[in-house]
Amino acid sequence: MAINQVQFQKGLSMAEFIERYATEAKCHAALVVARWPRGFACPCCGDERHSMFVREERQYWQCHRCRHQTTVTAGTIFEATKLPLTRWFIAMHLMTQAKNNVSALELKRHLGVRYKTAWLMKHKLLQVMAEREDRRMLDGRVEVDDAYLGGERPGRRGRGSENKVSFVVAVQTADDGRPMLTRMNRIAFTKDAVTDWANKALAGSARVISDALNCFDGFRGNVADYQPVVVGSGRQAVTAHPEFRRVNTVLSNLKTAISGTYHHFKFAKYADRYLAEVQYRFNRRFDLSSILARLVRAAALTRPRPEAVIRLAEVGG
Numbered sequence: 678m679a680i681n682q683v684q685f686q687k688g689l690s691m692a693e694f695i696e697r698y699a700t701e702a703k704c705h706a707a708l709v710v711a712r713w714p715r716g717f718a719c720p721c722c723g724d725e726r727h728s729m730f731v732r733e734e735r736q737y738w739q740c741h742r743c744r745h746q747t748t749v750t751a752g753t754i755f756e757a758t759k760l761p762l763t764r765w766f767i768a769m770h771l772m773t774q775a776k777n778n779v780s781a782l783e784l785k786r787h788l789g790v791r792y793k794t795a796w797l798m799k800h801k802l803l804q805v806m807a808e809r810e811d812r813r814m815l816d817g818r819v820e821v822d823d824a825y826l827g828g829e830r831p832g833r834r835g836r837g838s839e840n841k842v843s844f845v846v847a848v849q850t851a852d853d854g855r856p857m858l859t860r861m862n863r864i865a866f867t868k869d870a871v872t873d874w875a876n877k878a879l880a881g882s883a884r885v886i887s888d889a890l891n892c893f894d895g896f897r898g899n900v901a902d903y904q905p906v907v908v909g910s911g912r913q914a915v916t917a918h919p920e921f922r923r924v925n926t927v928l929s930n931l932k933t934a935i936s937g938t939y940h941h942f943k944f945a946k947y948a949d950r951y952l953a954e955v956q957y958r959f960n961r962r963f964d965l966s967s968i969l970a971r972l973v974r975a976a977a978l979t980r981p982r983p984e985a986v987i988r989l990a991e992v993g994g
């Protein structure tokens with residue numbers, strides 16, 4: 678799909694969203710299907726035989742075998758939420774259909790909740806995206822570049838360098854050069870860190886192209902082919918080089934997508950999740966009409982994370 682087809686595809690319109698997810702009952706039903714697509718299975722023993730009852734306006738499933746009682750949100754990222762599911766679905770819709778990352782402040786305004794609540798919802802959903810994307814491996818021809826974000830706060834140049842984040846951006850391209858998939862991860866630019874990242878993010882059969890930075894020697898022996906390209910000095914040279922056209926486009930989109938976020942005082946602490954948000958959307962950009970349903974399914978399969986853990990910025994599943 679060409680870039681303009683990606684931009685002009687239908688997506689999930691606000692009208693369709695409202696039709697499908699306007700009420701608590703509709704969101705609940707959608708979550709039930711997402712969590713148990715082949716029907717209920719007990720989270721404790723796996724048995725499918727069950728009965729259902731309602732207590733304090735909540736739907737419960739009770740396993741016939743082990744008597745375990747559960748709701749559709751228990752054991753998922755939505756566990757113990759006091760918010761209606763309709764709010765969660767609006768948040769997921771905004772975060773998947775938006776071109777750029779959605780700030781907690783925007784969510785607060787759209788949802789009519791407190792800032793703290795919006796922040797926590799957003800970061801729980803980012804956790805879902807980060808865990809999904811953490812398993813992704815790029816293969817084939819892969820352009821890699823090093824980049825930095827953050828570290829400058831408006832009006833205070835040079836300050837906040839502790840907020841600066843170094844990360845790697847990789848783009849898998851198709852035979853005709855189109856960008857297909859991306860990975861963006863915070864790493865230190867050392868040879869060992871590059872090797873560790875390559876083993877996690879790239880298939881052994883990948884063919885990697887990067888500039889000739891010393892740390893990128895960490896690719897040698899870990900991928901099928903590694904071609905360092907000497908591009909001259911300075912960022913301009915890398916940006917202008919045709920071998921890095923795709924990764925540079927993705928990098929420039931990334932900077933736009935999170936520009937509202939990376940001046941944030943705690944950007945560095947949560948950078949992994951902000952990168953995952955861009956990566957998640959980019960890798961699903963060919964099918965904007967199903968991206969919400971897929972996020973709902975992923976959220977239903979992601980285990981709960983209490984607020985304290987979310988604030989620690991732990992990403993690993």
Ligand SMILES: [Zn+2]
Nearest residue numbers: 719722740743
């Ligand atoms: Zn059971």
